[in-house]
Amino acid sequence: MNKSLFIEICKRLYDRKYVVGSGGNVSVRDKNIVYLTPTGSILGFLKEDDIAIMDLDGNIIKGNPTSERNLHLMIYRKRKDVNAIIHTHSIVSTFLSIIDKEIEILTADGKVFLKKIGYVDYYEAGSVKLAEETAKRDEDVIILKNHGVVCLGKDLIDAYVKVETLEEQAKLTLLKLLVNK
Ligand SMILES: C[C@H](O)[C@@H](O)[C@@H](O)C(=O)COP(=O)(O)O
Ligand SMILES: [Zn+2]
Numbered sequence: 001m002n003k004s005l006f007i008e009i010c011k012r013l014y015d016r017k018y019v020v021g022s023g024g025n026v027s028v029r030d031k032n033i034v035y036l037t038p039t040g041s042i043l044g045f046l047k048e049d050d051i052a053i054m055d056l057d058g059n060i061i062k063g064n065p066t067s068e069r070n071l072h073l074m075i076y077r078k079r080k081d082v083n084a085i086i087h088t089h090s091i092v093s094t095f096l097s098i099i100d101k102e103i104e105i106l107t108a109d110g111k112v113f114l115k116k117i118g119y120v121d122y123y124e125a126g127s128v129k130l131a132e133e134t135a136k137r138d139e140d141v142i143i144l145k146n147h148g149v150v151c152l153g154k155d156l157i158d159a160y161v162k163v164e165t166l167e168e169q170a171k172l173t174l175l176k177l178l179v180n181k
Helices: 003-015 069-078 091-098 108-113 128-136 156-179
Strands: 025-030 033-036 052-055 060-062 084-088 117-120 141-144 148-153
Touching (some): 003 156, 069 148, 084 156, 128 141
Antiparallel strands (some): 025 084
16 A cells, blocks of 8 residues: 555645545555544644554554544445545535535536446434445445545545546536526
8 A cells, every 4th residue: 555645645635625624534445454544633634654554344453543434444345446435525515415406517527537426315424324325325426415525446546536526526516506596
């Protein structure tokens, strides 16, 4: 697992305001081992030694993994093609879910990188129910209503591109709603 890339991606998510405060979490799977951001951590300030480690069975090997660990693990167990998961609180993507508007895929990037967007109703953050309902989805891009987004990738770069592209499509959707008012 490329720990320096993991830290760099977390820093960019924070610096580009896909998360604020201690929000968001990231994980990477390497065979039967999962590397996760620690619960309560500020993604912009992480060091390589802060990265928590679990196995796919849910045993903690190192540190205190994210409170959304069940969400990450349930997806990895179901989706053998997924090796990275990014959860953010992307503001426009989340805002549209608050006003019950679906994100439209409006440009070429959206069509290429997002394909379909799934939606999960609001369930308490960190709950097994939220994890179960999210893991039921088959899309790689999932909106957690009134909470944030979850993007799945074959690797960390793939998941990161989906986070950025999703927020761009959300911004375009919002602009379209405002112009068409
Ligand atoms: C309230 C929590 O911040 C929730 O939003 C959670 O989903 C999150 O984003 C960060 O939780 P961790 O710090 O436990 O990863
Ligand atoms: Zn969250």
